[in-house]
Amino acid sequence: MPDAAAATAATKKALVAELSCQFEAAGLPQPNDDARTLVCGLLNISLTDLVLDRGEPLNPAQTERVRSAAARRLRREPVHRILGSRSFFGLDLELSPETLEPRPDTETLVSAVLPFVRALAVERGRCRVLDIGTGSGAVCLALLAEVGSATGTGTDISREALGTARDNARRAGLSERFDTCEAAWFAGVEGVFDLIVSNPPYIPSGDIAGLEPEVRDFDPVIALDGGADGLDAYRAIAVGADVHLAPGGRVAVETGFSQHAAVTGIFEANRFPCIDGVKDLAGNDRVLIFAKPG
Numbered sequence: 001m002p003d004a005a006a007a008t009a010a011t012k013k014a015l016v017a018e019l020s021c022q023f024e025a026a027g028l029p030q031p032n033d034d035a036r037t038l039v040c041g042l043l044n045i046s047l048t049d050l051v052l053d054r055g056e057p058l059n060p061a062q063t064e065r066v067r068s069a070a071a072r073r074l075r076r077e078p079v080h081r082i083l084g085s086r087s088f089f090g091l092d093l094e095l096s097p098e099t100l101e102p103r104p105d106t107e108t109l110v111s112a113v114l115p116f117v118r119a120l121a122v123e124r125g126r127c128r129v130l131d132i133g134t135g136s137g138a139v140c141l142a143l144l145a146e147v148g149s150a151t152g153t154g155t156d157i158s159r160e161a162l163g164t165a166r167d168n169a170r171r172a173g174l175s176e177r178f179d180t181c182e183a184a185w186f187a188g189v190e191g192v193f194d195l196i197v198s199n200p201p202y203i204p205s206g207d208i209a210g211l212e213p214e215v216r217d218f219d220p221v222i223a224l225d226g227g228a229d230g231l232d233a234y235r236a237i238a239v240g241a242d243v244h245l246a247p248g249g250r251v252a253v254e255t256g257f258s259q260h261a262a263v264t265g266i267f268e269a270n271r272f273p274c275i276d277g278v279k280d281l282a283g284n285d286r287v288l289i290f291a292k293p294g
């Protein structure tokens with residue numbers, strides 16, 4: 001860091017300006033947002049605190065912490081990986097190298113199935129959720145946080161990811177209603193559920209090298225790679241779901257924006273009629289819901 005910048009970057013706002021400038025020069029897509037999120041997250045202040053800051057000088061350790069984080073961002077590490085956590089459907093979720101960073105698009109999946117979970121909880125006093133490929137636990141924990149009588153099992157092929165999911169359940173006070181199962185798709189899963197939900201890996205293997213560095217270099221490849229055509233997980237879930245789904249139950253999956261027709265075909269070939277398709281906030285196809293006849 002040149003001396004001049006070091007001398008002027010001693011306040012929160014000056015650091016935001018410094019980072020924003022560096023990020024813009026490096027061609028990062030959201031330089032201002034990233035700079036503000038990093039400074040606020042690392043200094044544990046809100047955006048309002050930042051706006052109202054009257055220019056108190058930061059100590060050298062704080063300044064150094066922000067500048068080291070900026071260096072990581074310039075190497076394309078995502079902001080929330082640097083901070084170690086991110087917000088998802090109102091929950092603050094810890095991330096680890098083995099977990100996908102939950103995306104805002106996946107909140108569409110939670111919103112899409114919430115009415116079903118709520119209705120079942122009212123009607124029967126419970127709703128049993130199986131979240132396949134739970135990662136940080138995002139989808140299942142968001143549902144349990146919203147519906148107090150719902151219970152959930154998160155599965156994953158990654159033991160380390162399941163550890164993070166359990167930590168997140170503890171942090172959210174949901175441990176008593178959440179358990180985990182290390183499993184490749186349904187292998188080793190026991191029991192019957194009312195809802196099977198999944199945001200599985202769905203990127204075609206050949207597309208992974210061309211992803212943005214934030215995704216390609218920092219999300220675990222097993223969380224991304226959906227096989228040659230990106231659809232391997234849907235085939236496995238469609239074939240295995242029947243045994244673990246109660247009559248009248250639902251299977252809800254997140255998909256890539258161009259996969260709705262193919263995924264619908266896979267589930268309908270396994271006798272799961274499609275009952276809904278939901279777009280994300282950007283207007284892209286994102287979620288499909290299938291029903292098991294009751």
Ligand SMILES: C[S@@+](CC[C@H](N)C(=O)[O-])C[C@H]1O[C@@H](n2cnc3c(N)ncnc32)[C@H](O)[C@@H]1O
Pocket residue numbers: 099100101102103106132133134135136137138139155156157158161183184185198199200201202222223224
């Ligand atoms: C796209 S990530 C989704 C993570 C989390 N549900 C979310 O929405 O943020 C897919 C997850 O599936 C897991 N996974 C990959 N292959 C699997 C398999 N064969 N069986 C179970 N889980 C698998 C990955 O480890 C990863 O956690």
